[in-house]
Amino acid sequence: EDQVTQSxxxxxxxxxxxxxxxxxxxxxxLRGLFWYRQDPGKGPEFLFTLYSAxxxxxxxxxxxxxxKKESFLHITAPKPEDSAxxxxxxxxxxGFQKLVFGTGTRLLVSP
Amino acid sequence: xxxxxxxxxxxxxxxxxxxxxSCSPISGHRSVSWYQQTPGQGLQFLFEYFSETQxxxxxxxxxxxxxxxxxxxxxxxxxxxxxxxxxxxxxxSSKNPGTGGSYGYTFGSGTRLTVV
Numbered sequence: 001e002d003q004v005t006q007s008x009x010x011x012x013x014x015x016x017x018x019x020x021x022x023x024x025x026x027x028x029x030l031r032g033l034f035w036y037r038q039d040p041g042k043g044p045e046f047l048f049t050l051y052s053a054x055x056x057x058x059x060x061x062x063x064x065x066x067x068k069k070e071s072f073l074h075i076t077a078p079k080p081e082d083s084a085x086x087x088x089x090x091x092x093x094x095g096f097q098k099l100v101f102g103t104g105t106r107l108l109v110s111p
Numbered sequence: 112x113x114x115x116x117x118x119x120x121x122x123x124x125x126x127x128x129x130x131x132x133s134c135s136p137i138s139g140h141r142s143v144s145w146y147q148q149t150p151g152q153g154l155q156f157l158f159e160y161f162s163e164t165q166x167x168x169x170x171x172x173x174x175x176x177x178x179x180x181x182x183x184x185x186x187x188x189x190x191x192x193x194x195x196x197x198x199x200x201x202x203x204s205s206k207n208p209g210t211g212g213s214y215g216y217t218f219g220s221g222t223r224l225t226v227v
Contacts (some may be wrong), residue, residue: 034215041223043115043201044154044213083215087154097208098144098167103153 002027003024006088006102013109021073021105023088031093033071035064038085038104047073047086078109113138115204115219123225129190134224137188143185144176144216148199156159157200160185161208182184199223 005024013019025033032051036044048057050066057064061082063074073086083105089099116135124130136143145157156169160179177187183204189196203216 034217036218041217041220043117043203043220046217049215071134089154098156098159098169099146099154099203101146101154 002090002092002100004090004102006086006105008105009103010106011108013075013086013107015079015109015111016077018074018076018078020075021086021107023073023102024069024070025071025088025102026069027090027092027100029093031091031097033066034072034089034091034099035071036087036089038087044087047101058086077106078107080109081107082111083107115202115217117200117219117222118223119200120220121223121225123227124192126192126194126226127167128192129188130224131186132200132202132224134185134187134202134204134219136185136202137217138203140206140217141183142205142208143179143183144205145185145187146199146203146204147171148221150196154201155209156224157187159208166208189224194226197224197226 003026007022032049035047048064053068055066056064061076065072085104087104089101118133142161144159146154148154150189159167163179174190179185199221201221202219
């Protein structure tokens with residue numbers, strides 16, 4: 001069965017202190033790995049889709065990378081507005097193509 | 112461009128009652144998926160609809176059902192509510208099923224259901 005594990009569960013950073021979030025996955029044939037950001041009381045907001053090992057995508061202070069077993073979300077010089085829960089999800093390329101989510105990393109960036 | 116609209120935003124129901132939640136996808140999106148989000152389990156897939164047909168269903172009891180209309184709007188229904196059904200119910204839309212693609216699946220803000 002497809003599985004996604006995110007670590008750490010929670011992360012507290014000072015403004016400007018760079019770090020990485022981890023997403024480990026097992027899936028029988030990866031169609032895509034998705035990163036979402038979720039603010040309290042809101043639905044997940046799409047950030048990136050990665051399709052194959054070695055792929056990287058960037059958006060402002062965020063950079064996502066993908067290997068055959070993991071994805072990392074690097075946050076460079078974070079600001080308080082980056083505080084949110086970051087969710088990782090995988091979708092297989094055959095059969096039942098639902099998104100399988102990890103339980104997320106709660107990020108708090110203090111000024 | 113309007114996003115995914117879910118109504119109502121909040122709902123309080125009593126055990127044993129039934130509830131219907133609504134989702135209007137982004138204009139032009141024909142696929143609608145539903146997810147349940149709880150603190151312990153995270154986001155769990157409920158079902159997916161495309162062209163008024165249920166394509167896939169997650170591991171939820173038969174009390175959870177849904178449908179899609181010809182204008183792509185979707186509803187989900189939960190009958191005989193239990194305390195454990197309290198959750199945030201999220202709807203996501205995409206142009207076609209299984210093609211979140213470069214733009215991902217667009218989620219609504221959800222309906223917060225509390226069962227007392």
